[in-house]
Amino acid sequence: MRLLLLTAFLPAAAFAQTPTLQVMTYDSFVGEWGPGPRIEQAFEAECACNLVFTAPGDAAAMLARLKLEGARGRTDVVVGLDANLLAEAQATDLFVPHGTVPAVDLPVDWTDTTFLPFDWGWFGFVMNADMPQPHSFQELADSDLKVVIQDPRSSTPGLGLVMWMKAAHGDGAGTLWEGLADNILTVTPGWSEAYGLFTAGEADAVLSYTTSPAYHLLEEGDSGKVAPIFREGHYLQVEVAARLAASAQPELADRFLAFLLSDNAQRTIATTNWMYPARDVPLPEAFAGLPRPDKTLFLPPADAAAARDAAIAEWQAALSR
Amino acid sequence: MAGRAVPLTVGLAVLLLTFGPLAMVAAHAQGGWGADGPALRFTVLQAALSAVISVALAVPVARALARRHFRGRGALIALLGAPFLLPVIVAVLGLLAVFGRAGLVNQALGTVGLSIPIYGLHGVVLAHVFLNMPLAVRLILQGWQAIPAERMRLALSLGLGPRDIARHLERPMLKAVLPGTLAVIFAICLTSFAVALTLGGGPRATTVELAIYQSLRFQFDLGRAASLAALQFLLCAAAVLLAGRFAAPSGFGRGLDRVIPFAPAGWRRSADAAVLTLATLFLAVPLAMVAWRGLAGLGDLPPSVWGAAARSVGLALGATALTLGAALTLALSPARWAGVVATLPLAASSLVMGTGLFLALWPLLPPERVALPVTLVVNATLALPFAFRILHPAAQTLRQDYGRLADSLGLRGMARLRWLVLPRLRAPLGFAAGVSAALSMGDLGVIALFAAPDGPTLPLLVQQLMGAYRMEQAAGAALLLVVLSFALFFIFDWGGRRGSDL
Amino acid sequence: MALTFDAAAIRLDDFRLTADWQTEAGERIALIGPSGAGKSTLLMALAGFVPLASGAIRWNGRDLTALSPAERPVATLFQEQNLFPHLTVAQNLGLGLSPRLRLDKAQSARLTKVLERVGLAGLEGRRPAQLSGGQQGRAALARALLQDRPILTLDEPFAALGPKLKADMLDLVAEVTAGITVLMVTHDPADARRFAPRTVVVAEGVAHPPAPTQALLDDPPPALRDYLG
Structure with a gap:
């Protein structure tokens, strides 16, 4: 223990000569199986710098911590903010534009010059292929399927689902939620708990991403998981990176942002974060061949922020009956 | 001193x-204060139910452990520590493997066309009882063992039967021990978040702690978070003070370190055996499922x-x-x-x-x-x-x-x-x-x-x-x-x- | 060498007790009176466990009021719990010599000698639960002796013993405490007669000055007469 304490207080003097880039991200990004370690290695090989990841929790925790730090923060770049939280992020004035409109291929037009998309995915319900597959919220509501979802008050996918319903069904969302109430087995605080319940066999389906089956296929050789495509379209999650205004190394930070969109980094992100890369790079067949929705639903950050509280209240009211 | x-x-x-x-x-905080009525009601209700049921079930288990000596007693007492120590999500998955929709109980019931849904207030209470009843048993067992052997010997020599001993020795002890135990478990369950939400089956089961999480992470409303946290403290302090009011000191003098077992025979013996068997099953089966699930990944x-x-x-x-x-x-x-x-x-x-x-x-x-x-x-x-x-x-x-x-x-x-x-x-x-x-x-x-x-x-x-x-x-x-x-x-x-x- | 209660007053809720007298060096005094009158409380005040509301307790003119129990020139035998049940006889006695239980050779020799004197030779390794009631009393007395304090207070430590055993213990105390001022609470006039040349009557809020035991018991004052019946 004494040793641990000592190392905790040791100054990071060893890297005093090479510049250090402080990158804040969410915890599963830096895990051994996330993109973090590979990206760190690849970027350090070309930047003559030291890349240090800080991961104070999930995407929401990250924004909360940046707000707590305020303008005096030491973070140079943040990676992994959810587009649904961008209005809040923008309002902090903590971030600065990186310059140009990025050359990315998203299902929607992206013109923001502060927040750089590095990957994206469609929310979807993942289930076993041998179950009857619903192809709309209405079919799901009419089925006997039991699904597990995340709470929009504590989880970004949970929030994404509420926005999905709102974007697809507008004023009809409340009625649909009421129809879905008996299909919702339970609500978990976060994605991990929900996915754990699903893989443990407790639920028939789980709110996740349409790209999730690629993990099971590529890593487990399991082709039995599918994410059926809904006719009304699927809501888009876009994960973005940005440079902080307080960064002492704006050039290095911009280099890192550019690096995130490199072929190498983009491929790594796809097969470790299990999301579509922001640029059109060659992907393994299991990934590239996944079914894609015909229609993409997405509320611009300002609209998302404006609709959020009412949409959550509607969800809460319908499921509390 | x-x-x-x-x-x-x-x-x-x-x-x-x-x-x-x-x-x-x-x-x-920049915004004002805030409260959350339904969340507060649910939080207090589930915490109170969890505490009362945990303690009510713990008393017979502790009594059986106090007066029976059998092989594996030490191991069972040690096992009582385990559920309390489980990481929340692990405990939830272990419980669901037994009581969940696809769990052992519902699989067995399914063969006769029945099923008991776990999600709801009763599921939250079940999980909290699983997690906290063992702690209650240990705390109450300590009380039993604090009854000096001399008192027990005196009672036996006066020809007191099990009912008299319960009245003159055990009940005064319980009066001293139970209020504190209730307060502790109530307070633990006050801050429950993931267990309550997941087993509660949805936003009906919103607790104050979830509201705090939401305020801190999504709304960045520090004022609301602080006022909700202060509310939790008030509830906890009220529970502890209330417990202090009702906790009658047991008034046992200290005896010398000798142990006289008091083990009434007859139906009480069978009842103790049944209580211990049920408690062991209730605690051990979900734990075994956790171990089973984990072994493959180990x-x-x-x-x-x-x-x-x-x-x-x-x-x-x-x-x-x-x-x-x-x-x-x-x-x-x-x-x-x-x-x-x-x-x-x-x-x-x-x-x-x-x-x-x-x-x-x-x-x-x-x-x-x-x-x-x-x-x-x-x-x-x-x-x-x-x-x-x-x-x-x-x-x-x-x-x-x-x-x-x-x-x-x-x-x-x-x-x-x-x-x-x-x-x-x-x-x-x-x-x-x-x-x-x-x-x-x-x-x-x-x-x-x-x-x-x-x-x-x-x-x-x-x-x-x-x-x-x-x-x-x-x-x-x-x-x-x-x-x-x-x-x-x-x-x-x-x-x-x-x-x-x- | 005198113990002085200098207008010492104790107040605990409704309870009141005053004492204003002194002892002579090395004398043995009994405290007698109705239960609840404050016999034990007076001893606890002397030992430092109960604060004085006013007045002072002095030993050779030195005010003891501000001293902690361990700093006072007093060794105490309580009604019960005089021995730690988890420690051996030798360890219990050793605590009278050194709170950290680090005994040098001379101290160990003293310990052995005192054990012999109270008749417990050879029982050093036993725990209190392995001793008879009389032996427990002797062990506690031995520890008090090792503490080497000029005042010894006895708060009915032998009350649980039979008449013969108790008489033997009192004789033993008298024998081994030469030169020590002993204050003993008792409810039995026979104990006082046997043990203490002078007796203090504690009744109705006052610990009266010591009076010769014989005369006192033969012709008791009203307060004592009610108690003796």
């Missing part, structure tokens, strides 16, 4: 750690798991030393306030605590450098109420019975600790150390926000594995976490009970 300065200092430090962060959060663990395990064990040992020092100091103090101060951290929201400490420390020190020390101190504070509750009855008895003798002999400081306190409190100290160590293995709320740079702790690693779809490996790492927590608990607890009459 030992000087008042030491317990006063410890008490102030605990108060500072408990309320300081809350004050920091409140000070940074062979497949990444090498980084060992570093994470070492970090967690180190943290746990450091926190345990701190907790025991503080708990013993407060437990030996005759002051009434010591009990309230030592129980308040139970109602502390670790989220608010982490946020407040971050606000306090961040301008002074780089957060990642203080991540481990801060986690250690926070874990120690959060474990304090348990250690205190375990030590308090025995420590007070010790003070009443031998305090004057020790004072008249000038036994002070280390000498008093070595020759009086440690040997007399060996068993509760071991139990308290075990619980503190295992609890400190589990918490991750604070260390996450501070973002320790040198790799994750074991609970954080489990979280990362789950976040990366690796559910099987996560179950394996979780099993390792459980085994290590339990090993720490067992070593301390067994070390304490060995050579003691308890």
Whole structure:
């Protein structure tokens, strides 16, 4: 223990000569199986710098911590903010534009010059292929399927689902939620708990991403998981990176942002974060061949922020009956 | 008496750690205060039900354990520590494997076309009873063992039957022990979040802690978070004070260290056997499912798991030393306030605590450098109420019975600790150390926000594995976490009970 | 060498007790009176466990009021719990010599000698639970002797013993406490007659000055007469 304490207080003097880039991200990004370690290695090989990841929790925790730090923060770049939280992020004035409109291929037009998309995915319900597959919220509501979802008050996918319903069904969302109430087995605080319940066999389906089956296929050789495509379209999650205004190394930070969109980094992100890369790079067949929705639903950050509280209240009211 | 300065200092430090962060959060609040009526109602309802049912079920189990001696009794008492120490998500998955929609119970019922849904208020209470009833058993069992053998012998020699003994010896003891036990479990369940939401089946089961999480993470409404956290404290303090009002001192003098077993035969024997069998099944089957699920992933663990395990064990040992020092100091103090101060951290929201400490420390020190020390101190504070509750009855008895003798002999400081306190409190100290160590293995709320740079702790690693779809490996790492927590608990607890009459 | 209660007053809730007298050096005094009158409380005030509301207790003119129990020139035998049950006889006695239980050769020799004197030779390794009631009393007395204090207070430590055993213990105390001022609480006039040349009557809020035991018991004052019946 004494040793641990000592190392905790040791100054990071060893890297005093090479510049250090402080990158804040969410915890599963830096895990051994996330993109973090590979990206760190690849970027350090070309930047003559030291890349240090800080991961104070999930995407929401990250924004909360940046707000707590305020303008005096030491973070140079943040990676992994959810587009649904961008209005809040923008309002902090903590971030600065990186310059140009990025050359990315998203299902929607992206013109923001502060927040750089590095990957994206469609929310979807993942289930076993041998179950009857619903192809709309209405079919799901009419089925006997039991699904597990995340709470929009504590989880970004949970929030994404509420926005999905709102974007697809507008004023009809409340009625649909009421129809879905008996299909919702339970609500978990976060994605991990929900996915754990699903893989443990407790639920028939789980709110996740349409790209999730690629993990099971590529890593487990399991082709039995599918994410059926809904006719009304699927809501888009876009994960973005940005440079902080307080960064002492704006050039290095911009280099890192550019690096995130490199072929190498983009491929790594796809097969470790299990999301579509922001640029059109060659992907393994299991990934590239996944079914894609015909229609993409997405509320611009300002609209998302404006609709959020009412949409959550509607969800809460319908499921509390 | 030992000087008042030491317990006063410890008490102030605990108060500072408990309320300081809350004050920091409140000070940074911009919006107004806020409350959440339905969440508050549900929180209090589920916590009260969980506490009452846990304690009601724990009494017969503790009585059976107190008066029966059988093979495996020690192992069963040790097993009682296990559910309490499970990481939340692991406990939930273990329970669902038994009581869930696809669990053993519903599979069996399914063969006759029945099913019992687990999700709802009853599911929340079931989970809280699973997690906390064993703790209640241990606390109540201590009370039984504190009835001096001389009293029991006197009662038997007077020809008192089991019913008379219950009336004259056991009920007064229960009157002294139960209010505190109820208050502790009520307070634990007050801050429940993931268990309540997941088993509650949806937003009906919103607790105050979830509202705090939402305020801090999604709304960044520090005022609402602070006022909700303050509300939790008020509820906890009210429960503790209420318990103090009703806790009648049992008034047993101290006997010499002899044990006379009191084991009534007949139907009471069968009833005890049935109670113990049911309790064991209720606790052991979900645990067995956790082990079963974890075994597959155990062979497949990444090498980084060992570093994470070492970090967690180190943290746990450091926190345990701190907790025991503080708990013993407060437990030996005759002051009434010591009990309230030592129980308040139970109602502390670790989220608010982490946020407040971050606000306090961040301008002074780089957060990642203080991540481990801060986690250690926070874990120690959060474990304090348990250690205190375990030590308090025995420590007070010790003070009443031998305090004057020790004072008249000038036994002070280390000498008093070595020759009086440690040997007399060996068993509760071991139990308290075990619980503190295992609890400190589990918490991750604070260390996450501070973002320790040198790799994750074991609970954080489990979280990362789950976040990366690796559910099987996560179950394996979780099993390792459980085994290590339990090993720490067992070593301390067994070390304490060995050579003691308890 | 005198113990002085200098207008010493104790107040605990409704309870009141005053004492204003002194003893002579090395004398043995009995405290007798109705239960609840404050006999034990007076001893606890002397030993430092109960604070004085006013007045002072002095030993050879030195005010003891501010001293902690361990700093006072007093060894105490309580009603019960005189021995730590988890420690051996030798360890219990050793605490009378050194709170840290680090005994040098001379101290160990003294310990052995005192054990012999109270008739417990050879029982050093036993725990209190392995001793008879009489032996427990002897062990506690031995420890008090090792503390080497000029005042010894006995708060009915032998009340649980039979008449013969109790008489033997009192004789033993008298024998081994030469030169020590002994104050003993008792409810049995026979104990007082046997043990203490002078007796203090504690009744109705006052600990009266010591009077010769014989005369006092033969012709008791009203307060004592009610108690003796």
